[in-house]
Amino acid sequence: MxxxxxxxxxxxxxxxxxxxxxxxxxxxxxxxxxxxxxxxxxxxxxxxxxWTRPGLDRRSRSLVTLGILIALNAEDELRFHLPIGLRNGLTREELEEVVYHASGYAGFPAAATAMRIGREVLDQHIAEPN
Known part of the structure; x- marks a missing residue:
């Protein structure tokens, strides 16, 4: 069980x-x-x-999670969830769009922080693929 x-x-x-x-x-x-x-x-x-509930696929859960983490300015968790988003089928361009979209709702400072973290995490992820 x-x-x-x-x-x-x-x-x-x-x-x-x-x-x-x-x-x-x-x-x-x-x-x-x-x-x-x-x-x-x-x-x-x-x-x-x-994450095991029905109703949203993992890709959608990643989008929601990333938006929430950006709004909360949760830097450490954002570092974990950006690669998770890639594994769940999001593209780098879609992750960028999440940051752009969040700027209108969570504010520019939160989006700018997400941009910085995204550059660090995604550039490293691309340089060292799984």
Whole structure:
């Protein structure tokens, strides 16, 4: 019987395999230490419950997630989710359009931050393909 944690791990392995360390039951998405349980909460609640829901495909979920992260100015999470967007079928041009569109709703400073992060992350991703 599959648990939401197992389902979350399966999703994360597909969309961001480099975030997982170890294998089998010892696999982790965090390095331990302070508030190490946050990774488990993320596995169950975000990847196990939200990313596995019917109704939106992963490509659409990536678009929504990126827009929210830009609006929140969530730089660290944006660094993770830009490559996820590519893996989920978004093109670099579509990711740029998300940034442009967000400028009208989340503000220019948030979009400018997303542009900077996008340049760093996507240029590195292109230089070092999976």
């Amino acid at each position: 599959s648990t939401t944690r197992d389902e979350g791990f399966a999703v994360l392995r597909e969309i961001l395999p480099e975030a997982i360390s170890g294998s089998g039951t010892e696999a982790r998405i965090d390095g331990g230490g302070f508030a190490f349980g946050l990774g488990e909460l993320s596995l169950e609640n975000v990847f196990g419950r939200l």
